[in-house]
Amino acid sequence: MMVPQQRRTVVVLITCLCIWTTTITKAFTSPTTRRYINYHVEHHTQLYASTLQQTTTSSSSTVVGKRLPINENYPGLQRIHSNPDVYVIENFLDDESCDDLINKAKDKGTQRSPVAYAGWTDDIKDLLGLAASGPVSWLAIGGAWYQAQGDVDASIPGLVVNALRNYVGLFVIAAIGIVAFTKFRADGLQTLRTSSSTTLDDLDQLGARNFVLRSCDLFGNEADIMPAASYFEAPTVISYEEGQVLAPHYDANRSADVEDANRGGQTLSTLLVYLNDVSTGGTTRFGKLPAADCKQQVKGERNLEIIPKKGDALLFFPADANGIFDEMTEHEGCPAVDEKWIARIWRHTNRVPPPFGLSDSSIKNL
Secondary structure (H helix, E strand, O other): OOOHHHHHHHHHHHHHHHHHHHHHHHHHOOOOOOOOOOOEOOOOOOOOOOOOOOOOHHHHOOOOOOOOOOOOOOOOEEEEEOOOOEEEEOOOOOHHHHHHHHHHHHHHOOEEOOOOOOOHHHHHHHHHHHHHHOHHHHHHHHHHHHHHOOOOOOOHHHHHHHHHHHHHHHHHHHHHHHHHHHHHHHHHHHHHEOOEEEEOOOOOOHHHHHHHHHHHHHHOOOOOOOOHHHHEEOOEEEEEOOOOOEEEEEOOOOOHHHHOHHHOOOEEEEEEEEOOOOOOEOOEEEEEEEOOOOOOEOOOOOEEEEOOOOOOEEEEOOEOOOOOEOHHHOEEEOOEOOOEEEEEEEEEOOOOOOOOEOOHHHHHOO
């Protein structure tokens, strides 16, 4: 049995152990990590839901900088919101190109837009950090203290060894539980996106070729070291039937440097083209932005909400030119009533290699 002097020493050691476990687990979390419930959506496709709500004011201190430069003199370009910039481009594609995109997508066949969990690396890191510095530490120490009770041979080094052994075992159990929770959450995300989609990377096709060419004219920048199309994902054609939706989400990924490294990194710009007129439903809504004074705005709505018009494009910037995530660009595809078709190109930070991007030969032949 430990004498009072030993017990006081043990208390000191336990306190030090608590400080130690809390300190080392700070590596799991960043003080500037933003914590939102949000989604990242793409065709091939990612959709992420960060599991932790924003908890500190410091997490919102990151300043969103200047957006990606574009051709400000592009025909039909109209800014409908500033900071963040949102544009409508009238008659971006002609009717023949729109029809060809739809027909080629039908010929290839569309499938339920798949969903993958983006942001899972940050979520697991955050949850492991919380577990390691909280319940795992205290249960490990409490268990070691309990094991020492009534043991006449108990010693301070032995108690520390037991605490560390308990810590490792409990941390492994917590890690398994967190991974299982993450998978469960990922499996539940599919209901947030009910559209069908496919990619068209054959630029010999009229619609896909014209879409990429127009996009190059819009995004072309003399400062780029590669052709504009090198930064594009291949055009994605998406269809919505009656009742199908895309829940509020973000197109940028807070973990893009890790999770999207093989597809060009962060999404800097989204270019959507409406391929058919939609008289009822299927609008694109930005829930954090006010209504715009333009003819594409849904009348009577307090948020920015755009009516699909065949050939018109919608352009916005999910992150700034340096890849900083812009939370104000949250948007959604409202429930479709009439059938709706759109095509999308994402402009990334770096070269987007096949199969996500366009081949070198396709780009060269533009």
